[in-house]
Each structure stands twice: as structure tokens, then as C-alpha cells.
Amino acid sequence: MSSKNPHSSTASTASTASSTTIASLFSPIQSAADITLDTVYQNISASSWKQLFTQARQAGLEEFIADFQSGKPVNQSEKRPALHFALRNLSKTPVLIQDQDIMPPIAKVWQRIEALCNQWVGVTDVIHIGIGGSDFGPRLAVQALSYVPHINSRGMRMHFLANIDSAGLAHILERAHPNSTRVIVVSKSFTTLETTLNAKAVVDWLKAHNRTQTQIAQALFAVTANVPAAEQFGVAADNIFPFWEWVGGRYSVWSAVGLPIALQYGFDTYQEFLAGAHAIDQHFFTAPLEQNLPVIMALALFYQQEKHHIQSIAVIPYADALEDFPKWLQQLDMESNGKRIGRHGQLLKYSCPVVFGSAGSNAQHSYFQLLHQGLDIIPIDFIAVREPMSKLPEAQTHHRQLLANCLAQAQALANGKTSDNPNEDYPGKRPSNFLLLPKLNAFYLGALMALYEHRTVALGALWDINSFDQPGVELGKVLAKPIEQALLTSSEPNLISADATIDAVTAARIALLKK
CATH class of the missing domain: 1.10.1390 (Phosphoglucose isomerase, C-terminal domain)
Structure with missing residues (x-):
């Protein structure tokens, strides 16, 4: 099994460089895994950037990244490492917990996922039952990849069931075919209230449609760390995929939690998704802080908090395929870093701001009035994709307009406009990042998600927050x-x-x- 990753990080280590050389590495425009980050509109001076990197080193960020990579218990409240990056370590470089390499069991899961993809025939509907981290990641990925032109897809109806509102359950069951439905129950503990209630309801639905106990057992799959509970529920042992304690739910899409990605789009696409994330992992672990995209994004937000005491941030992807990206990021950021007490029991000065967002240019006709002329300064991440995600004759024209709107909004927010009419006066100096993906496919989706994961972890280290408990x-x-x-x-x-x-x-x- 190869990683099929043609990309590599653009950064290199600088452990032996002098402080002067290190400082010269920084540029407000940086790239990794072919994703470009432009921070020019953050309005941070060269001297301020230098001070930020000094603060990061004084806060022990480099040591934290090394501890994170080496498997030390960075989740100190639960006395666990956070090794979700091992789940996409397609190089199979050993990752150790107490001198035990965890890559062989992870590789075994990859083999089982690939085998299941080859066996998965005659299925019309998949009901994926999970909530929080067991839902947001796979939902985002399956939805986003459905926009990729000519992607190899089985075309199954993928139903994501999270809430215990029975209206959502009814909506799914009205459309699914019980004789050709498979059910994936995802719960680390297999005791999550919403998940177990929904799973029981779906099993009852299968029984009501005269499915035998054997047929139901064949239709049920589970992803969990509590194998006995899954077996007791009625899931066959061969249909249970492991979920390790060192994987936080919001970081779990890279595990078998991401089964729907492989089952819908094939194992090769699933590997590309992992490969994109792995490329960003390599970048995060090896790049000096001045060239480290997640660190730069974290420090920019850190700066805006200290300067403007910001309370919220907006993330605006100019791609309909990424409509669910801000929802996924809300959990990642606010469940990880939405805390008032630090790692050492101290009351914090800053923690995670409120995260919101939706697809541009729709967002421009919703809350951009507030972003431009509201009382609060709200930093924004603009995410753009160079290539259109359509083969329609109008694709290039529409995409050019889409990108023009993205760039124009960033410029208007940064520069503003002075007018004698107060209603037409724009204060400007509203900070933003610009992230550019060459295209949106499985590789770059994985890379984008991993980029934000590491940004969240870096922010937690800067704030002295444990980003891995909740x-x-x-x-x-x-x-x-x-x-x-x-x-x-x-x-x-x-x-x-x-x-x-x-x-x-x-x-x-x-x-x-x-x-």
C-alpha cells in the first residue's frame, strides 16, 4: 500500500540556524503542500512578527511540538498522548507508545477498510450514526468530495444521523431501503446517548421490515474503543473497527470513523485524503516556526487578540463544497480551546474566540455588513480554490467572479473607505488571512483540515490550554x-x-x- 502522495512540504528544519538567519526565514506569504497562506492583510509589522516568534519560543512551542510528535502525554488531564497524526502516517514510520509501535495495528485497519470497499456491493443506503467528532469530519469530507468533477463514486445515499430529534431520523428512514441499507455506529465509548438511541431506533426499523437477526448483524458495523459493548449491541466481531483512546473525537476522521469516505469514493481516494493530512504533519513537525503555516496562523490570531481583544473569528470558504467546513471547525476550535482554566490550573487571559462562517459569496449577503462596519473587529480567513469545481461552459466565468469577490472583500476590509457620509465610511484595518488551494480534491481537503488541526493545537500551546480534553x-x-x-x-x-x-x-x- 503506497501513500500515492506526489507532494512534499516546502519547509526544512533550521535547528542549527542562528537567530538572525531564523528571523530572515519569515515572509507574510508562505506555502506548504502546495497550499499558499498570505497574511499581508493581518497588518502585522516585521518587528511585531519577530516579537511573536520570540514569544512562541518563550512559551515553549517548539518543545510542545516535539513532545506532541514523540507521543508524550500532551493531554495531561487524561494522561494520554494525542497521536491522531499516526492515523494518516502512510509512510508507516514507527510511532511509539511505551516503546510499542502503534503503526502495525493502524495499517491492519487500513487493510480491513480496503477489503470492505472491495466487498461492499449492492448497497443503496448507508446510515452513519454518530455525533460531534464522530459526525462532523466524515460528513464534511463526503459532502465536499461529492463536488469533485468526475470523482469515482458508488453513488450510495449517505445519511448522517447525529441529533436525537426524531424528525431527522424519520427523514432518513423514509428514503432508505431496508433490504440494501448498511448501518455504521460510531462511538468511542459506545455509550453516547444520542448515538445509542438512534442506533436502537434504526435496528427496530430493520426488524419492522422483516430483516432477520442474521441479516441485521450483517448490516451493522461499528467504530469504537469499547468492543464488548458493540458486540453486546449485536455487531459481529468482524464488523467492528477499533478506535484508540489516544484519538480525540474531533481529531478522529482519519481513523475508521472516516469509513464513509472510503466506501463512497474508493480506497485510493481515502488514501489521498490521508496523504494530504500527512504532508501537513510533516511540515508542522519539521518547519521552523517562521515558515510553519499552522504556527503563523496561530500567531496571527494571538496577535489580534492581544491588540484588539477580539471575541470572534469568521472563516469564509469561497467554495460551495466547503459549506460544512466552518461547522467542523467550530467543534475543533471551541471544544479544544474553549476554556477558562489553563493546563496548570490558572485563570486564562485569552482562549478560543467564537468561530462562525459559511460559503462565500453567500456570506457577503448575510453578515458582511457587520464585518465591514460593525463595532467589533472580527478577523477572517478567506479560503479560495484556484480551479473551478465544475465542467459547465460557464465554469470559468463564474469562478472568475467568485475569486474576484473573495479578493475584493479582503481588500475592502483591509483598506476601508473614507467618506463625509458616515453611512458610507468604512474604517478598514480588519485583519484577514488568504488561503489558496490549487484545487479541491481528497488530498487538498485532507491537507486543509490538518492545517487547521495543527493551528488549533499551536494556539492551545500558546494559551497554555490542553487542546485534547473537553x-x-x-x-x-x-x-x-x-x-x-x-x-x-x-x-x-x-x-x-x-x-x-x-x-x-x-x-x-x-x-x-x-x-
């Missing part, structure tokens, strides 16, 4: 259980004890719902 999501899950019981029973919620889990406001709302 304790804040647990409290609501705990409180939901007694509230569900209160909704189920006719008695009043317990508000007597000092440690009552339902407060008076929620009790009143429960009463309202039960009327």
Missing part, C-alpha cells in the same frame, strides 16, 4: 438525566434537598412542558 461538555449530560425522569413522571421535581439537581426555573419549565 470536561465542559459533561455537566449538561449529567443534569439531563434527572430532568428526563421528571418529564417522564407525574410527580413534582425534587427541590427540597440542598443538592437538588433541578432548580426552580427548570422545574417551572418542566411543568410547562407537561401541561
Whole structure:
């Protein structure tokens, strides 16, 4: 199995370079894996960039990257390494945990995925059940690659079921064919409430359509770290793909969580997706900070926080294929770095801003008024694709207009416009990045996603945040259980004890719902 990666990082190590030489490496326009990053409109002076790289070194960013790569427990709260980059290590260079190479079991999963692709015949519908990191990544990739002209596709209906709103479940089941449907249940613990409820409902649907227990077992697949729970649910052992504890959910699309990519578009396309991410990994681990794209993007945002105290950022891909990219990034950024307490228990000065965005140029007719003339300064990442994603006669004309809009918005936000009429005055000095992909295919999609993953991790290191845990999501899950019981029973919620889990406001709302 080859990586089929014709690309390589443009960066090289500079461990022996003098500080003067290192400083001279920086340019506001840099490239890696053929993706270009232009930070000119960040309006950061050469001296400020120099200071930023000094701050990064003083914060121990170089050491953190080395620890991350070497498998040290950078997720210190859970005492685990974060080795999701090993999942796309197509070179199979050994990656060690306690002197054990984890690449052989990963390669075995690749072989199993390839074998399943070859066996996957007669399937009309795939229901992928998962939530959060088990949903956003594969959903984004399957959707984005569907826009690639002439991509090799099985043309199956890919249904992504995440929420426990039964309307979404009904919408899928109305269209799927039970005799030719396969179900992939994705849950690291195999105890996720939404996932297990939806999985049970889909199994009940299969039973209601007279599928036998054997047929249901053949239709069920699982991706999990809890193999016994998957087997107890009824998934055959041969249909269970492992999910390791050192993989965070939001970093998991590179594992068997990404099965829908391979099953829909073929194993070669899946490998290209991994290869693009692997190219960025090599760049992130070897490039000096001054040429390191994820680091440069992290430092630009870090600078804008310190200078303008920004509270939000916008990510605008000028490609319909990347409509779901900001949604995927929201989880990556805000679940990783949306924290007020640092790695050493200290109260933080800065953490993750709110992330939002949608496809341009649609976004221009939505919230760009706020970006241009609102009170807050909101940094923007403009993402463009050099080649159009259509073979229509109008493709070049439309794409030229699309790119023109992208460049024009960045220029207008940066330079502004002075007018005697206050309504026509644009303050300008609104910072932005410009990211240019040569084309959008599996390789560059993988590279783009890995670029932002490493940017998120670098920001966490700069803020002194653990980017690999998510304790804040647990409290609501705990409180939901007694509230569900209160909704189920006719008695009043317990508000007597000092440690009552339902407060008076929620009790009143429960009463309202039960009327």
C-alpha cells in the first residue's frame, strides 16, 4: 500500500540556524503542500512578527511540538498522548507508545477498510450514526468530495444521523431501503446517548421490515474503543473497527470513523485524503516556526487578540463544497480551546474566540455588513480554490467572479473607505488571512483540515490550554438525566434537598412542558 502522495512540504528544519538567519526565514506569504497562506492583510509589522516568534519560543512551542510528535502525554488531564497524526502516517514510520509501535495495528485497519470497499456491493443506503467528532469530519469530507468533477463514486445515499430529534431520523428512514441499507455506529465509548438511541431506533426499523437477526448483524458495523459493548449491541466481531483512546473525537476522521469516505469514493481516494493530512504533519513537525503555516496562523490570531481583544473569528470558504467546513471547525476550535482554566490550573487571559462562517459569496449577503462596519473587529480567513469545481461552459466565468469577490472583500476590509457620509465610511484595518488551494480534491481537503488541526493545537500551546480534553461538555449530560425522569413522571421535581439537581426555573419549565 503506497501513500500515492506526489507532494512534499516546502519547509526544512533550521535547528542549527542562528537567530538572525531564523528571523530572515519569515515572509507574510508562505506555502506548504502546495497550499499558499498570505497574511499581508493581518497588518502585522516585521518587528511585531519577530516579537511573536520570540514569544512562541518563550512559551515553549517548539518543545510542545516535539513532545506532541514523540507521543508524550500532551493531554495531561487524561494522561494520554494525542497521536491522531499516526492515523494518516502512510509512510508507516514507527510511532511509539511505551516503546510499542502503534503503526502495525493502524495499517491492519487500513487493510480491513480496503477489503470492505472491495466487498461492499449492492448497497443503496448507508446510515452513519454518530455525533460531534464522530459526525462532523466524515460528513464534511463526503459532502465536499461529492463536488469533485468526475470523482469515482458508488453513488450510495449517505445519511448522517447525529441529533436525537426524531424528525431527522424519520427523514432518513423514509428514503432508505431496508433490504440494501448498511448501518455504521460510531462511538468511542459506545455509550453516547444520542448515538445509542438512534442506533436502537434504526435496528427496530430493520426488524419492522422483516430483516432477520442474521441479516441485521450483517448490516451493522461499528467504530469504537469499547468492543464488548458493540458486540453486546449485536455487531459481529468482524464488523467492528477499533478506535484508540489516544484519538480525540474531533481529531478522529482519519481513523475508521472516516469509513464513509472510503466506501463512497474508493480506497485510493481515502488514501489521498490521508496523504494530504500527512504532508501537513510533516511540515508542522519539521518547519521552523517562521515558515510553519499552522504556527503563523496561530500567531496571527494571538496577535489580534492581544491588540484588539477580539471575541470572534469568521472563516469564509469561497467554495460551495466547503459549506460544512466552518461547522467542523467550530467543534475543533471551541471544544479544544474553549476554556477558562489553563493546563496548570490558572485563570486564562485569552482562549478560543467564537468561530462562525459559511460559503462565500453567500456570506457577503448575510453578515458582511457587520464585518465591514460593525463595532467589533472580527478577523477572517478567506479560503479560495484556484480551479473551478465544475465542467459547465460557464465554469470559468463564474469562478472568475467568485475569486474576484473573495479578493475584493479582503481588500475592502483591509483598506476601508473614507467618506463625509458616515453611512458610507468604512474604517478598514480588519485583519484577514488568504488561503489558496490549487484545487479541491481528497488530498487538498485532507491537507486543509490538518492545517487547521495543527493551528488549533499551536494556539492551545500558546494559551497554555490542553487542546485534547473537553470536561465542559459533561455537566449538561449529567443534569439531563434527572430532568428526563421528571418529564417522564407525574410527580413534582425534587427541590427540597440542598443538592437538588433541578432548580426552580427548570422545574417551572418542566411543568410547562407537561401541561
